[in-house]
Amino acid sequence: MSIFEYNGSALVAMVGKNCFAIASDWRLGVQLQTIATDFQKIYRIHDKLFLGLAGLATDAQTLYQRLVFRHKLYQLREERDMKPETFASLVSAVLYEKRFGPYFTQPVIAGLSDGDKPFICTMDSIGAKELAKDFVVAGTASESLYGACESMFKPDMEPEELFETISQALLSSVDRDCLSGWGGHVYLVTPTEVTERILKGRMD
Amino acid sequence: MESVFGLVGRDFAIVAADTSAVHSILVHKTNEDKIMVLDSHKLLGASGETGDRAQFTEYIQKNVALYQFRNGIPLTTAAAANFTRGELATALRKNPYMVNIILAGYDKVTGPSLYYIDYIASLHKLDKAAFGYGSYFALSMMDRHYCSDMTVEEAIELVDKCIMEIRSRLVIAPPNFLIKIVDKDGAREYAWRESIKDAPVPTA
Numbered sequence: 512m513s514i515f516e517y518n519g520s521a522l523v524a525m526v527g528k529n530c531f532a533i534a535s536d537w538r539l540g541v542q543l544q545t546i547a548t549d550f551q552k553i554y555r556i557h558d559k560l561f562l563g564l565a566g567l568a569t570d571a572q573t574l575y576q577r578l579v580f581r582h583k584l585y586q587l588r589e590e591r592d593m594k595p596e597t598f599a600s601l602v603s604a605v606l607y608e609k610r611f612g613p614y615f616t617q618p619v620i621a622g623l624s625d626g627d628k629p630f631i632c633t634m635d636s637i638g639a640k641e642l643a644k645d646f647v648v649a650g651t652a653s654e655s656l657y658g659a660c661e662s663m664f665k666p667d668m669e670p671e672e673l674f675e676t677i678s679q680a681l682l683s684s685v686d687r688d689c690l691s692g693w694g695g696h697v698y699l700v701t702p703t704e705v706t707e708r709i710l711k712g713r714m715d
Numbered sequence: 716m717e718s719v720f721g722l723v724g725r726d727f728a729i730v731a732a733d734t735s736a737v738h739s740i741l742v743h744k745t746n747e748d749k750i751m752v753l754d755s756h757k758l759l760g761a762s763g764e765t766g767d768r769a770q771f772t773e774y775i776q777k778n779v780a781l782y783q784f785r786n787g788i789p790l791t792t793a794a795a796a797n798f799t800r801g802e803l804a805t806a807l808r809k810n811p812y813m814v815n816i817i818l819a820g821y822d823k824v825t826g827p828s829l830y831y832i833d834y835i836a837s838l839h840k841l842d843k844a845a846f847g848y849g850s851y852f853a854l855s856m857m858d859r860h861y862c863s864d865m866t867v868e869e870a871i872e873l874v875d876k877c878i879m880e881i882r883s884r885l886v887i888a889p890p891n892f893l894i895k896i897v898d899k900d901g902a903r904e905y906a907w908r909e910s911i912k913d914a915p916v917p918t919a
Contacts, residue, residue, distance in 0.1 A: 518837065539839055544850070546831060547839050568837040573804050612808060 512542060514615045515636075519690030520552055520565040521652035523660060523681055524621040524631040526645055527673035531629040533561050533621040534681045534697040536652070539568060540690060548693035548714070556582055557592040558705060559623040561698055562602075565650035566616035566636065574614050577605060595622025595630040599640060606638035613637050617649040627702040652691045655684035674699050674708070682712040717762035718849025718881055718889060719749065721817040721829050722857060722873065723842045724865040727898035728819035728827040729905070730760040731874050733849070733881075733889030738765075745911050750895045752902045753779050754789055757820040758895050759799075762846050763834060764813040771812045775799050792820030796830035796838060803836035811835070815846040821897050845877075849889075852880040867896070871905070878908050 519540045524533040539550035553563045554575050562578065564571035581601060585593050593601070599620045606614060613636045624630045633647040634640045641647065645664050648656035659680040668676060678697055685692040695710030717737075721730040736747040750760040751772045759775060761768045778798065783789045790798070796818045806812055816832040831837075831844040843861050845853040856877045865873070874894055882888045890911040895904050 539837070541833065544854075546844070547841055550839055567835070568839075569804060569807070569833075569835045572800070572838060573836075 520650035521691035522563040522649040536691040563619035570614040603638035652688035718847040720845035720853040800838040849881040853877040
């Protein structure tokens with residue numbers, strides 16, 4: 512079993528009309544055994560920037576702590592929050608620093624950029640950025656997620672429709688992956704508010 | 716293989732561990748204490764490589780004490796858990812400790828809590844956790860019989876059910892178990908569950 516599949520995860524982010532949604536599953540496992548069904552994988556960096564970390568849980572926790580540290584220092588120096596594009600470059604640089612001994616995580620970054628324009632990107636474990644206009648996926652269920660998102664996605668969806676789409680894409684994909692699931696966790700972010708919802712799916 | 720498990724009750728937490736020290740096919744002793752009392756209100760149950768277990772848990776215990784000496788107040792359970800994870804994570808890519816840890820504690824403000832820290836430094840706060848081959852039985856028994864807000868009697872009954880299951884279903888089952896409890900009155904030994912008694916060793 513690959514080191515990326517040790518803990519199990521499913522992450523997806525989607526762009527809507529002046530909004531974005533980022534969703535994850537809840538499972539923490541050790542190979543075939545489930546340890547927890549409430550393991551959070553999406554972290555709030557600031558109100559308009561969210562980071563999801565798929566892959567090995569220990570590296571996701573270490574990487575998150577390092578990135579929060581860097582962002583807090585940035586906030587102190589610049590007296591403002593980091594833009595999503597800047598943060599993505601920071602994550603990429605932090606990952607490439609460990610090129611020959613990498614963190615085994617795949618980040619998904621989603622935020623509202625200048626003018627509240629939604630920004631999403633993902634990268635591999637050594638920081639190769641993949642910018643997308645529609646959706647990005649990561650984790651053990653990524654192949655299912657690609658299929659589900661490709662078929663369900665429409666451009667310029669309103670927040671409520673975007674929430675429905677991302678939820679259905681997530682739940683149907685994790686149901687085909689034994690290493691992820693136990694419900695869903697969706698953040699829906701518009702310029703004015705952040706909505707956090709918990710989905711109940713197949714609890715297996 | 717060593718079994719450690721723990722659960723959180725109404726206003727206490729319990730950690731139970733087997734007490735055999737095994738080297739290949741030889742049982743060195745059957746009354747090895749694997750649950751360290753970190754400070755007045757914390758327990759650290761550890762399983763894994765014997766040397767790593769003894770050295771690492773003692774290192775954590777002494778650092779927890781140092782914090783209290785330096786700052787005049789004890790660490791919270793969450794802080795101790797995060798410190799432990801940090802030490803494991805730092806050592807992970809240099810000289811990893813092969814130790815799985817269940818850290819249980821009682822804080823005046825937040826009550827009882829239990830943290831699962833595996834040997835690759837994945838940290839998660841849980842109500843019930845288990846390590847080792849015994850975890851296959853202990854987790855299933857706890858999934859069936861655990862409820863939040865258990866009294867000490869109910870929790871011990873559940874721990875005994877888990878121990879009985881491990882004893883009857885694990886091919887090389889450890890004969891003896893030790894149960895420790897932590898509540899507002901502190902961390903202390905609760906009971907032994909012995910089926911083989913070692914001859915007492917005269918102390919030096």
